[in-house]
Amino acid sequence: MPDEDQPAIVLDGVSARSGREFTLGPLDAAIPRGWTTAIVGTNGSGKSTLFRALLGLAPLAQGKLEVLGTQVRPGCDERYKEKIGFVSENGHGCENSMTAKEKAAFASAWYPAWDPPYYRRLVRQFDIDEKTKLGKLSKGMRRKAELAVAMAHRPDLLLLDEPTSGLDPMIWKIWLEELRTYLADGDKTLLIATHITEEVRRLADYVLFLHRGRILAHYEKDRLFDEWRELLVQGTGMMSEADAVRLLEETPGICRVERDGPGLYRAQANGAGQAGRLASRLDVYGFRTLESRRMELEDILSCMIQKEDKNLEPA
Amino acid sequence: MWLPVKIDERRPEPLYHQIESQLRGLILGGQLQEGTALPSIRELAASLRCSAITIRRVYQDLENEGLIRTRQGAGTFVAGVERSDRDRHRLGRAAEQLEQAIDAGLQLQCSLEEIESLFMELVRSKSATSTGGYPDA
Numbered sequence: 001m002p003d004e005d006q007p008a009i010v011l012d013g014v015s016a017r018s019g020r021e022f023t024l025g026p027l028d029a030a031i032p033r034g035w036t037t038a039i040v041g042t043n044g045s046g047k048s049t050l051f052r053a054l055l056g057l058a059p060l061a062q063g064k065l066e067v068l069g070t071q072v073r074p075g076c077d078e079r080y081k082e083k084i085g086f087v088s089e090n091g092h093g094c095e096n097s098m099t100a101k102e103k104a105a106f107a108s109a110w111y112p113a114w115d116p117p118y119y120r121r122l123v124r125q126f127d128i129d130e131k132t133k134l135g136k137l138s139k140g141m142r143r144k145a146e147l148a149v150a151m152a153h154r155p156d157l158l159l160l161d162e163p164t165s166g167l168d169p170m171i172w173k174i175w176l177e178e179l180r181t182y183l184a185d186g187d188k189t190l191l192i193a194t195h196i197t198e199e200v201r202r203l204a205d206y207v208l209f210l211h212r213g214r215i216l217a218h219y220e221k222d223r224l225f226d227e228w229r230e231l232l233v234q235g236t237g238m239m240s241e242a243d244a245v246r247l248l249e250e251t252p253g254i255c256r257v258e259r260d261g262p263g264l265y266r267a268q269a270n271g272a273g274q275a276g277r278l279a280s281r282l283d284v285y286g287f288r289t290l291e292s293r294r295m296e297l298e299d300i301l302s303c304m305i306q307k308e309d310k311n312l313e314p315a
Numbered sequence: 316m317w318l319p320v321k322i323d324e325r326r327p328e329p330l331y332h333q334i335e336s337q338l339r340g341l342i343l344g345g346q347l348q349e350g351t352a353l354p355s356i357r358e359l360a361a362s363l364r365c366s367a368i369t370i371r372r373v374y375q376d377l378e379n380e381g382l383i384r385t386r387q388g389a390g391t392f393v394a395g396v397e398r399s400d401r402d403r404h405r406l407g408r409a410a411e412q413l414e415q416a417i418d419a420g421l422q423l424q425c426s427l428e429e430i431e432s433l434f435m436e437l438v439r440s441k442s443a444t445s446t447g448g449y450p451d452a
Contacts, residue, residue, distance in 0.1 A: 035367070184357055205366040221366040226329040294324045 008033040008189035013063035018049040024213045038200045039193040041210035047193040085155035087146045089162045096135025100145035111153035119152035140166035160192040197297045216304045228300045231267045232291035253278045255303040335373045342382045343404035353391040
């Protein structure tokens with residue numbers, strides 16, 4: 001099993017600028033080696049800038065960034081990149097006139113660990129069109145070719161930025177299977193930015209929530225779904241509905257409250273796992289919890305954003 | 316290998332607890348026999364759509380309890396289980412289920428006396444049709 005004492009990526013107060021308006025960070029996080037971390041965020045959350053920073057393509061304004069044991073800074077030893085596979089959100093324009101075959105030939109010269117039989121297998125599995133120029137391929141077709149090239153040197157760290165947008169469901173399934181085989185050896189680290197809930201569900205071990213350039217939360221995935229619950233609670237007859245809603249809304253951990261029939265309320269809450277203090281707190285107020293259901297990723301994200309925005313409001 | 320483990324999104328227990336207790340049940344209940352190879356951590360995580368961290372934790376706990384064994388390079392296997400452990404588990408599980416049924420009765424405003432007489436009635440009608448008991452006794 002992987003050595004968790006040695007993270008694949010360490011962000012220590014990292015901030016980077018992208019364009020005139022956007023600032024990423026400051027970010028503090030350790031991405032564990034040997035596990036899959038999903039980055040989940042809204043558009044413009046800074047996912048792509050983060051990937052560029054990891055590859056030394058977005059200069060740091062501040063902080064210290066370590067990737068696979070190398071401190072990333074101008075003039076650093078760039079060999080760490082040989083152990084990285086990267087698929088960017090949008091294909092590189094400069095590769096438009098290349099075919100997949102040419103791109104692979106170029107990559108195979110660059111990566112010492114390039115594995116030709118493995119690449120051939122990915123070409124077959126993904127049904128890749130090797131002869132058409134990348135710029136002429138549909139988004140999904142191009143994506144497949146880029147994924148195969150990014151994986152063919154069996155990188156220690158695979159960085160995927162929205163890798164599957166445009167893939168058809170058949171290829172998506174094959175891709176998941178291939179990715180699982182790739183991860184099976186236990187030492188590979190995958191960092192994947194995705195807004196596809198199913199990919200987070202099936203792939204991730206950790207989830208990093210990014211919003212407006214900042215980390216909202218960094219969770220072990222199953223703890224995330226254990227902790228965030230939608231509760232169906234019943235109020236006492238003694239309390240008016242408005243009072244009940246207010247009381248629920250003021251309860252720490254509860255983020256969103258809706259009425260759901262007479263005397264019934266739906267509350268989305270953090271810290272609602274078994275060991276949480278939330279249930280006993282509700283008990284004290286006289287609420288009875290009838291149901292506790294796991295929440296969808298999107299709802300958790302929107303709760304976190306709502307809370308963050310509330311915190312930013314001037315008091 | 317496919318395991319009959321089901322995750323109930325509405326149960327309050329943490330995910331690892333649900334998976335662990337079901338797997339323990341399959342082993343102690345005899346559905347998984349000694350020597351059976353279990354799926355790899357990643358395989359099981361993928362099929363249950365949970366994190367590999369959770370499965371690793373489950374396997375570690377069950378290994379500490381002596382219910383499974385990991386052989387380096389070969390995988391994870393079901394260990395031998397004492398008859399007394401199986402009995403304890405069997406009765407414990409049954410008690411849990413009965414307790415849930417009693418709670419359901421109480422929620423329906425039944426008194427304990429009413430529940431008791433219902434229970435005895437049901438036991439009598441069952442004993443007319445089934446002998447019950449241990450499957451391999």
